[in-house]
Each structure stands twice: as C-alpha cells, then as structure tokens.
Amino acid sequence: MIIIKTHEEIEYMRQAGKVVGDTLLKLEEIVRPGITTAKIDEIAEEFITKQGAKPSFKGYGGFPASICTSINEEVVHGIPTNRVLNEGDIISIDCGAILNGYQGDAARTIPVGKVSSEIMKLIEVTKESFFKGVEKAVVGNRLTDISYAVQQHIETNKFSVVRDYVGHGIGRDLHEDPQVPNYGKPGKGPKLVSGMVLAIEPMVNIGGFKVITKPNGWTVVTVDGSLSAHYENTVAILNEGPEILTLTK
Template structure:
C-alpha cells in the first residue's frame, strides 16, 4: 500500500535528506586520484553521526558499510574498501540517512579527474534523465509517466536503463511501495497524489542494460562491463508540485 505523507512528515524527511545532500557535497571535494572508497565511507559515517542521524545503509539487510561506492562498470551497491580511485574513473556514491524516524536517500556519480567524452556524456544524460522524471511528478499524472520520461531520454542518447533495480517509495522505511521502474508505458500505473514521496534513481549503462552480481553478493556490474552511472533524489509531491527534498537550495 502506498503511504502518503503529511506536510510535517515531509519536512522531517527533508531534514534527513539534506544531511545526505551535505554528505554528497563534501564527498565531491574529497574525490581525487589516490583516495580509497573506505576513506570516503569513514568520512561519511562520521559526518552523518555528527549531525545526529544514523547511516541508513549500515546493517540494512546485512550491508556492511555507510555508502555504496560503484566504480566504472559497477552499477550499484559497490562495497567501500581499499580500492584507490584512478584518474579517468567515474564513481557512483549512494547515501542514506535516518533522522527522527524518517529516511532520506540520494546518489550522484562523480568524475575522478579528467574523464572520457563518453563517460562525461553518460553522467550528463543520466542526471538529465532524473530531472526529466522529476518533472513528471505532478498530480493527475501516473507513475509510469515518470518511468517513460526517464527511459525516453536515456534511450534517445543511445544508452540503456537498468531493469533489475528501480526507484521506490520512502518514508519511515527506506523502501516502501511503489516500485518506480526507469522504463515503462506512459499514462499507466498508480495515479500520483499529493503526499507521495519517491526516491527516483535512474541507473544507466553505456552499453546493454543487463547486469550481474559479483561474488560479494552485493556489487552489481554491467554484464558487458560498459560504464554505468546513477543519480537519485528524494522527491515529494505537494500543493506546489514536486519538491526535491535532497537538494539544498
């Protein structure tokens, strides 16, 4: 069942989401060749705790870290560790926080130094696709209007949207109904209503959309080992239209 949120609940979710936004802003300053994903993870855990929140991913279904750090062909759920970033890498960083009983969730993909033209275009298209989807989040639309907007933008650029992972509702639980695929038929799916809060998150491969899970049981990679990018925002539908809770204005 889709759980609609009150204005007060949405403000609580904004507080959690802005902690995540601040973490991702600070991580952007740290990303450079030579830093390890473990260092990024420790920094993020400390910052979340200092803000009075709890890392949402740490211990979730047994996940061992605060961040998901996914490099190059890694799609999502890469586990931080001793891996050092290299010039030309791209790294997707997914972060969540729990504050006063409510979750916030956001992700960005960053360049490490100078990256290839293809990688740069992939990041640009994926971020654009997220905002194309967000703009479809309005009363009277249906859920798959969001999905179709994302898919159309990605595929028109020659890339592919991952099918096996999707966006989701969010609130007192990190994953709530509905699931929000990044592909679909417009004018289908549940009607969008005021109070809906979604974590919208296109995951886009430069090649084929198929993925596989590595032996660690978490890390998803593109099956053809093409580059992959991931952007995510927590977004509420209010009287004023869509409201990006994980974006500090």
C-alpha cells in the same frame, strides 16, 4: 501499500534529505585519484553522525558500510574497501540517512580527475533523465509517466536503462511501495497524489542494460563490462509541484 505523508512528516524528511544532500556535496569535494573508497565511507559516516543522523545503509540487510561506492562498470551496491581510485575512473556514491525516524536517499556519479567526453555525457544524461522524470512527478499523473520520461531521454542519447533495479517509495522505511521503474509505457500504475514521496533513481549504462550480481552478493555490475552511472534524489509530490528533498545545492 503506498504510505501518504503528512506535512509534518515531509518536514522531517526535508531534514533527513538535507543531511544526505550535504553529505554528497562533501564527498564530491574529496573524491580524487589516490583516495580509497573505505576512506570516503569513513568521512561519510562521520559527517552524517555529526548532523545527529544515522547512516541508513549500515547493517541494512547486512550491508557492511555507510555508503555504497560503485566504480566504473559497477552499477549499484558497491562495498567500500581499500581499493584506490585512479584518474579516469567514475564512482557512483549512494547515500542514505535517517533522522527523527525518517529517511533520505540520494546518489551521484562523480568523475575521478579527468574523464573522456563520452563518460561526461553518460554522467550528464543520467542526471538530466532524473529531471525529465521529475517534470512528470505531479499530482494527477500516473507513476509510469515518470518512468517513460526517464527512459526516453536515456535512449534518445543512445544509452541503455537498467531494468533489474528501480526507484522506490521512501518514508520511515528506506524502501516502501511503490516501485518506480526507469522504463515503461506512460499512463500506467497508481495515480500520483500529494504526500507521496519517491526515490527516483535512473541507472544508465553506456552498453547494454543487462546486469549481474558479483559473488559478494551485493555489487551489481554490467554484464558487458560497460560503464554505468547513477543519479538519485528523494522527491516529495505536493499540490504545488514536486520538491526535491535531497538537493541542497
């Protein structure tokens, strides 16, 4: 069941979204060669809690950390450890926060030091594909109009879109209906109405789209070992147009 949010609920989600957006901006500043993903997680948790919020991911389904840190061929759900980031890596940081009972959820892929032009293109196309999807997140469209727009931009740029993991509705719960695929034919799925709130999150690989979960039960990696990027925001669908709740800069 898709839960339609009231204006008051969306205002609460703006507040939670701001915490998430500000946290990711903070983390972008500290990502550098030599830092560990555990340290990034520590800084994220401290920053979130100082805003009066709680990390959404910590303990969620047994997840042991406050953020997901996915490096290079890791697509999503990477667990922070004492692994050190190296020059030329990329790291996808997925962050969630709950404030006043409502959730925010967003992700960014960040280069560690200098990376190749191909890797920068992967990061940029992934981000662009999100905004292509948001252009279709308007009242009266169908859900897969978003999906189609995302996929078209990714594949036009010769990358592949992950199919096993998708975006989702969000509100009081981190994951609500509907699922939001990043691929598919347009004109399908539920009609978009004011008050829907969606986490739209393209996951994009340089190589093939197939992924597999590592033995830790969490970390998803590309089957072919190719690099992967992730870009996500929480988006409210409103009569006046879509509002990105987790984009604070």
